[in-house]
Amino acid sequence: MTLDGKCPSGPIETAWDRHRFNMKLVNPSNRRKYNVLVVGTGLAGAACAATLGELGFNVQAFCYQDSARRAHSIAAQGGINAAKNYQNDGDSVHRLFYDTVKGGDYRSRERNVHRLAQISVNIIDQAVAQGVPFAREYGGLLDNRSFGGAQVARTFYARGQTGQQLLLGAYSALSRQVHAGTVKLHTRTEMLDLVVIDGRARGIITRNLATGELESWVGDAVVLATGGYGNVFFLSTNAMGCNVTATYKAYKKGALFANPCYTQIHPTCIPVSGGYQSKLTLMSESLRNDGRVWVPKSAADATKDPSTLPEDQRDYYLERRYPSFGNLVPRDVASRNAKTVCDEGRGVGHEVDGQRRAVYLDFRDAIQRVGKSTIEARYGNLFHMYTKITGENPYESPMRIYPAIHYTMGGLWVDYNLMSNIEGLFVLGEANFSDHGANRLGASALMQGLADGYFVAPPTISDYLARVGWGSTVTAEHEGFKAAKGEANERIQKLLSIKGKRPVDSFHRELGNVMWDKCGMSRTKEGLEEALKRIPEIRAEFWENVNVPGENKGVNQSLERAGRVADFLEFGELMCLDALERAESCGGHFREESQTEDGEALRDDVNYCHTAAWEFKGVETAPTLHKEALTFDYVKLTQRSYK
Amino acid sequence: MKITLNVWRQSSPEAAGSFVKYDVDGVSADMSMLEMLDVLNDRLESKGEAPIAFDHDCREGICGSCGFMINGVAHGPEKEITVCQTHMRSFKDGDELTLEPWRAMAFPVMRDLMVDRSAFDRIIQAGGYVSVRTGSAPEANATPVMKEHADMAFEAAACIGCGACVAACPNAAAMLFTSAKVSHLGLLPQGEPERDKRAIDMVAQMDKEGFGHCSNHGECEAVCPKGISVNFIARMNRDLLKATLRSSR
Numbered sequence: 001m002t003l004d005g006k007c008p009s010g011p012i013e014t015a016w017d018r019h020r021f022n023m024k025l026v027n028p029s030n031r032r033k034y035n036v037l038v039v040g041t042g043l044a045g046a047a048c049a050a051t052l053g054e055l056g057f058n059v060q061a062f063c064y065q066d067s068a069r070r071a072h073s074i075a076a077q078g079g080i081n082a083a084k085n086y087q088n089d090g091d092s093v094h095r096l097f098y099d100t101v102k103g104g105d106y107r108s109r110e111r112n113v114h115r116l117a118q119i120s121v122n123i124i125d126q127a128v129a130q131g132v133p134f135a136r137e138y139g140g141l142l143d144n145r146s147f148g149g150a151q152v153a154r155t156f157y158a159r160g161q162t163g164q165q166l167l168l169g170a171y172s173a174l175s176r177q178v179h180a181g182t183v184k185l186h187t188r189t190e191m192l193d194l195v196v197i198d199g200r201a202r203g204i205i206t207r208n209l210a211t212g213e214l215e216s217w218v219g220d221a222v223v224l225a226t227g228g229y230g231n232v233f234f235l236s237t238n239a240m241g242c243n244v245t246a247t248y249k250a251y252k253k254g255a256l257f258a259n260p261c262y263t264q265i266h267p268t269c270i271p272v273s274g275g276y277q278s279k280l281t282l283m284s285e286s287l288r289n290d291g292r293v294w295v296p297k298s299a300a301d302a303t304k305d306p307s308t309l310p311e312d313q314r315d316y317y318l319e320r321r322y323p324s325f326g327n328l329v330p331r332d333v334a335s336r337n338a339k340t341v342c343d344e345g346r347g348v349g350h351e352v353d354g355q356r357r358a359v360y361l362d363f364r365d366a367i368q369r370v371g372k373s374t375i376e377a378r379y380g381n382l383f384h385m386y387t388k389i390t391g392e393n394p395y396e397s398p399m400r401i402y403p404a405i406h407y408t409m410g411g412l413w414v415d416y417n418l419m420s421n422i423e424g425l426f427v428l429g430e431a432n433f434s435d436h437g438a439n440r441l442g443a444s445a446l447m448q449g450l451a452d453g454y455f456v457a458p459p460t461i462s463d464y465l466a467r468v469g470w471g472s473t474v475t476a477e478h479e480g481f482k483a484a485k486g487e488a489n490e491r492i493q494k495l496l497s498i499k500g501k502r503p504v505d506s507f508h509r510e511l512g513n514v515m516w517d518k519c520g521m522s523r524t525k526e527g528l529e530e531a532l533k534r535i536p537e538i539r540a541e542f543w544e545n546v547n548v549p550g551e552n553k554g555v556n557q558s559l560e561r562a563g564r565v566a567d568f569l570e571f572g573e574l575m576c577l578d579a580l581e582r583a584e585s586c587g588g589h590f591r592e593e594s595q596t597e598d599g600e601a602l603r604d605d606v607n608y609c610h611t612a613a614w615e616f617k618g619v620e621t622a623p624t625l626h627k628e629a630l631t632f633d634y635v636k637l638t639q640r641s642y643k
Numbered sequence: 644m645k646i647t648l649n650v651w652r653q654s655s656p657e658a659a660g661s662f663v664k665y666d667v668d669g670v671s672a673d674m675s676m677l678e679m680l681d682v683l684n685d686r687l688e689s690k691g692e693a694p695i696a697f698d699h700d701c702r703e704g705i706c707g708s709c710g711f712m713i714n715g716v717a718h719g720p721e722k723e724i725t726v727c728q729t730h731m732r733s734f735k736d737g738d739e740l741t742l743e744p745w746r747a748m749a750f751p752v753m754r755d756l757m758v759d760r761s762a763f764d765r766i767i768q769a770g771g772y773v774s775v776r777t778g779s780a781p782e783a784n785a786t787p788v789m790k791e792h793a794d795m796a797f798e799a800a801a802c803i804g805c806g807a808c809v810a811a812c813p814n815a816a817a818m819l820f821t822s823a824k825v826s827h828l829g830l831l832p833q834g835e836p837e838r839d840k841r842a843i844d845m846v847a848q849m850d851k852e853g854f855g856h857c858s859n860h861g862e863c864e865a866v867c868p869k870g871i872s873v874n875f876i877a878r879m880n881r882d883l884l885k886a887t888l889r890s891s892r
């Protein structure tokens with residue numbers, strides 16, 4: 001299989017416009033004859049479903065929560081980037097494009113990223129028109145801040161709730177289309193399989209989470225906007241229900257999975273406090289603007305009250321190692337360094353499983369410098385949240401933080417049109433692999449989700465529909481649907497019949513520990529090989545010893561979780577395999593074998609300047625690797641340095 | 644510590660429910676309320692018993708999925724916080740807690756602590772939006788908005804749609820929820836053209852869903868995890884009155 005990204009050639013600045021002009025259009029009176037299935041109502045899915053509905057297509061939208069408004073996009077705090085240059089500080093489409101390609105450590109497609117930077121400005125216009133209450137200046141115009149170490153202030157925000165406000169904007173547009181009758185919404189409905197007929201995505205199988213009923217849905221195109229797979233690590237900043245099921249099932253039906261090993265670890269999260277921990281909470285990265293990160297110089301001081309430790313016994317390790325960027329080094333660098341000092345035994349805070357995994361983020365000096373009230377004005381809500389969760393007061397003693405899984409750059413492979421290698425299967429938002437390469441910049445996921453949903457997918461889906469035409473004879477009675485539904489039912493019955501001794505979560509935790517140890521912040525050949533041995537063992541025990549109580553009738557949350565965990569238990573293996581195959585370090589993927597003399601990530605552009613896209617060959621059979629070479633015409637490849 | 648729970652168990656929307664008592668040992672103060680239920684559920688699952696069903700997702704107090712009554716108070720004893728963010732340090736060893744689903748005609752119980760809140764979605768569908776097609780938006784800074792208005796609109800827009808306001812209201816009214824959306828959009832110039840129609844249509848839908856009427860108890864504001872003010876209800880009532888007068892003219 002040769003992977004064709006279908007990027008338009010010619011000057012990058014006009015590529016998207018020219019591409020759009022070459023697209024086919026569907027006559028307005030014919031649009032309602034097409035059925036589009038949109039799975040997911042986060043930023044990407046809600047935006048896409050609403051826009052297709054406005055155009056007059058017939059849309060069915062699905063989400064597993066009880067309301068479309070609860071998709072995990074709601075939890076994004078920091079903000080959304082756009083190249084508006086409202087601050088007159090030298091920003092431009094080209095600069096945002098350049099920063100994103102470089103930030104992704106040169107592992108993304110230039111043309112996709114350029115389009116994203118171009119569209120970023122339209123997103124802000126759209127959101128403001130919907131009534132998204134972004135922060136404003138006293139003059140009434142929109143405010144911006146600098147985020148994640150960017151040298152320009154291009155981030156738009158709504159206090160610490162930007163994701164919530166943008167999602168509610170997209171949800172309102174979606175609700176308007178539900179009212180208009182163009183979109184039908186199916187909440188508490190989980191997609192369990194994709195149906196591919198004659199090489200085209202033609203529908204999905206879902207389970208109604210309120211009744212247990214399995215249903216078949218026929219469509220002319222299928223859109224997956226089902227979010228990221230960070231929960232393969234069990235503990236992450238993702239919502240509890242985030243899963244890989246939809247994209248993984250598509251992978252099993254032939255869609256290629258690209259760069260699964262590219263995951264992002266966020267350096268400032270509240271550390272694990274005990275074995276019962278169910279998820280991790282992010283503390284905004286803006287805290288590093290004023291907080292100083294340190295651990296005791298000596299492991300013997302790890303349990304001492306931090307305020308009693310004099311200056312000369314503290315190791316401000318980021319300031320020491322990276323004098324020019326200090327505490328503001330990028331996410332991956334900050335995270336890895338925290339792990340290193342904790343592995344040296346200098347971690348602080350509670351001991352969990354025999355290790356202290358936390359470092360201090362100290363505001364003492366900042367409070368002395370600018371006063372408590374200024375710090376309160378800047379971070380009051382975050383300090384409040386920290387106090388609620390830990391019971392400690394960060395104005396008086398330093399916060400304790402530790403990295404956690406936060407975002408997944410990998411996802412289903414898509415071309416420039418956001419279509420996977422399966423005809424008619426479009427993949428949007430965090431679920432695809434497209435724009436962030438090996439590392440995502442802060443405030444760029446919201447931008448990508450909305451760019452995909454509002455502006456990229458609607459025209460490319462229309463073009464696809466215009467080309468395939470309407471009036472297909474496929475119905476839910478087709479063999480393809482019957483077989484997929486039968487398989488889904490069989491799997492549910494199997495899960496319910498095992499009645500073993502272990503609860504579902506115990507397997508998820510066990511898998512998560514393996515993933516975090518071997519495929520987390522730093523990875524080695526030996527570690528990954530161990531994980532590749534261990535995961536099939538956990539999976540085998542799962543299928544013999546899991547206990548899923550109840551039946552497939554009505555609400556059964558154990559069954560929901562069991563299905564998701566079963567998919568993670570297969571997917572984890574694919575991630576480790578991808579991480580093993582990529583013997584270089586790049587972005588969030590750090591292979592210990594590939595580092596510079598002073599311990600920084602070392603890319604290998606000669607052997608790995610490609611996207612790795614995996615083709616399913618069977619659960620117990622190794623998948624086939626396809627490579628899409630990456631070429632750079634506008635950005636010069638350099639090694640990142642933050643010294 | 645040891646906590647005793649009286650949990651509402653109801654196996655289906657049609658089934659009659661009842662309280663069931665559980666003793667949970669080894670509860671740590673650092674656990675969240677939902678993590679304590681996870682621990683209990685793990686035990687139930689290992690024994691092949693049905694775990695306690697409750698809605699939850701983000702566990703960060705923002706998605707609005709979670710929510711139930713703890714000892715008769717929506718989202719429990721702490722102010723401006725959801726159950727997912729309530730930690731067990733709010734309670735002490737030996738405490739007995741009663742956990743019950745939201746009770747409202749418009750929120751039928753589905754199972755245990757889980758209710759059907761789709762009525763909220765239908766209220767938004769009736770008019771909780773600005774009619775602006777993708778691509779038709781003007782340049783964002785072409786319409787300045789007074790900072791005070793933008794900030795107040797944000798306060799209203801912060802609603803997470805959890806339903807605690809309805810659960811706490813003696814009349815099971817949805818006024819705080821509906822007024823928050825009506826006010827959010829009504830305070831912004833972008834929402835102005837549809838302001839009258841929005842208020843009329845959303846309130847009509849609210850009534851149709853079987854929510855009760857507001858009699859100014861203020862219980863809704865007291866339990867709202869986002870601290871949304873009852874002043875928005877007064878604001879919506881004014882909007883509605885004006886809109887009704889104008890439309891009857």
Ligand SMILES: Cc1cc2nc3c(=O)[nH]c(=O)nc-3n(C[C@H](O)[C@H](O)[C@H](O)COP(=O)(O)OP(=O)(O)OC[C@H]3O[C@@H](n4cnc5c(N)ncnc54)[C@H](O)[C@@H]3O)c2cc1C
Pocket residue numbers: 039040041042043044045062063064065068071072073074075076077078079080162163189190191192225226227228237238239242243245246282406407428429430431442443444445446447449
């Ligand atoms: C704590 C946190 C903070 C963040 N902060 C920022 C930030 O400040 N700026 C930024 O740019 N990005 C941020 N991100 C990242 C960003 O929020 C996400 O990447 C983005 O919102 C994902 O949007 P999405 O539409 O792709 O998916 P989601 O919002 O995750 O939506 C997924 C949808 O798919 C549905 N779904 C999933 N599986 C199924 C299934 N099997 N069947 C049916 N439906 C299914 C869900 O119901 C949901 O509707 C943050 C992420 C986290 C976790």
Ligand code: FES
Pocket residue numbers: 698699700701702703704705706707708709710725726727728
């Ligand atoms: S689980 Fe999201 S608000 Fe509680």
